[in-house]
Amino acid sequence: MEEIVLRPDSKGRVSLGELSQGVSxxxxxxxxxxxxxxxxxxxxxxxxxxxxxxxEILEKVKQQLQQEKPE
Structure with a gap:
């Protein structure tokens, strides 16, 4: 596991930068x-x-997505 030190700015904000790539x-x-x-x-x-x-609907959606998944 990667460990880094982050310091809050004057307003208490911390930037995760690349650590948060792909996460909203x-x-x-x-x-x-x-x-x-x-x-x-x-x-x-x-x-x-x-x-x-x-x-029931969620399972149908999952099945449909699985069928359309490229191999």
Whole structure:
């Protein structure tokens, strides 16, 4: 695992730079000791939320995507 030191700017912001390549959002958890844990997070449009709430539809979508996957 890679370990680097990041320093916040005067407004408390930290830039992840290339570490965040391909990730649009993170969930941040702050532990009692001040430790921060960032977990990559993907957001979906509200209009597509119903697909993920309907297990039957979600399985059909997964099957269709698997069939279209190039080998």
């Amino acid at each position: 959002s993170y969930r941040v958890r702050k532990g009692e000791n001040g430790q921060l844990t960032l977990t990559p997070y993907t957001e979906i449009p509200f209009s597509e939320k119903w697909v993920f709430e309907n297990k």
